Amino acid sequence: MLRAMIATLVLMALDPAMTFAEEQSSAQAPITVTDIAGRQVTVNAPVKRILLGEGRQLYLIASLETEDPLARIVAWRNDLIEADPATYAQYLQAFPRLATLPAFVGKENGLIDIESTIVQKPDVVLLNLEAMSANEDVKYIEKLAELKIPVLYIDFRHYPLKNTEPTIRLLGKIMGRENRAEEIIAFRHQAMARVTDVLARVEPQRPRVFVERIGGYADDCCLSFGAENFGKYVELAGGHNIGSDLLPSTFGQLNPEQVIAADPEQVVVTSADWEAYVPGGKWIPLGPGADPKVTRKKLEWFTTRSAYTGIAAQKTRNFHGIWHQFYNSPYEFIAVQQLAKWFHPDLFADLDPDATFAEYHRRFLPIPYRPGYAVSLSDSAN
Incomplete structure (x- = not known):
């Protein structure tokens, strides 16, 4: 027993980072x-x-x-x-x-x-x-x-x-890693509160929003979200998700006539680099390091879809593209910040989703932050 304790102490002397707690x-x-x-x-x-x-x-x-x-x-x-x-x-x-x-x-x-x-x-x-x-x-x-x-x-x-x-x-x-988990959760709460606290105080008018899901992945129109996932993000960001009125589940599809009749004031396209699935497709290659000139050009195509003919968003160019993987990651608070900034640019002029995500990377991830997760055609977003 004594010999084992001495051996452990020798190891600790050679490696100060080693502790009894770590052994346990x-x-x-x-x-x-x-x-x-x-x-x-x-x-x-x-x-x-x-x-x-x-x-x-x-x-x-x-x-x-x-x-x-x-x-x-x-x-x-x-x-x-x-x-x-x-x-x-x-x-x-x-x-x-x-x-x-x-x-x-x-x-x-x-x-x-x-x-x-x-x-x-x-x-x-x-x-x-x-x-x-x-x-x-x-x-x-x-x-x-x-x-x-x-x-x-x-x-x-x-x-x-x-x-x-x-x-x-x-x-x-x-x-x-329970302490680490609580640190991540606290960061998420703070990031989300920067949107929800402002909206609760001001209660602005909510724009009608249509979210086109997996834009460019398939030719079908119009895949969207019901009251959950991005549909919920839209509501938290101060918008009204059109899909929540028409779709009974998290994922679903509207026909173009339904979209036109709903007359969305904002269109949000979730997309990503899907070359592996749809080579040369209409998808927008959003994600870390994406070229804004390329993503903006590819977003332009979505304004020409027949489902958006004559809608309010087409007239004001309130078309936005956002990284699809926000729908399936612990980063959805970034999506909520970005949507809020698009829907209510005056209220959230000082909010910087890129800075929030960069801070998350510095604190919690082993890779550096590279922008490229969002793009917009609206003048207010530029």
Whole structure:
């Protein structure tokens, strides 16, 4: 016993960063947590081997584990590579071994290959809430449970304003980063309050807003959001989301006649660099480092869509493009700030969403901030 204590003290002398607390925190012990689906799940924490059921879950993992976000990830789905290539390039430059991280293909609401999962021996598998139905059909959770591999459901997409912060707390708990999780949540509250407090005080008239979802990804018109996700962001930013009146769920589609009849005063197009999915498409390559001349030119095309013929926004050029991944990340407070600035430029003249996102990067992410997440044709935004 004495010899072991002396050995530990020698190691601490050689590495001052090592502490008894760190030794203790690295030791795993079973804890029971409640995931976003309301399931009680026991995991060995802090988890050391995480399998990401969606690559974009890295946005949060990196916020909680900034020094080396790959330290605990054993495999991931390849969607970040294809859906957000600019961010992937940033992480690849900072962490070159990302290129060798085992990756698998699949859809947002689909299954993960169970054999590949078993090979990685994860402490936990993180799945999106919308994959729950498919997993129940094939007893995926039960099969992994027999091998003592727990699954947790998280959500940034369907009810982000309700589920993002519980998701942050859940991952903070299983990773042993609870204090860090609370710091992120406090930052989010402060950023959101810079919009909601002003609107509560002033109560301005709300412009009618149509959000075109995944603009340029498909030729169909007009995909949009109901009362959740970007639909909720619009309301928090002081607008009235047209989709909330007509769509019963988070995601849906209106016909062009419905859009024209609603006569939106503002049109917001969510888009991104989707060259991997739609080579040479009408999408707007928004994201870190996007060229504003290119994004503005591509946004111009949307003003010519037949669904917008004669609407108020076409006459005033209140057309805006915003990074689609705000719909599926812990960064939606940036989208709310940006929308508020477009809808109420006088009220939010001093609000700078770029500065807010840059500060978040400095405090919580291992990559530098690069602007390029939004573009606008309106004179007030310029």
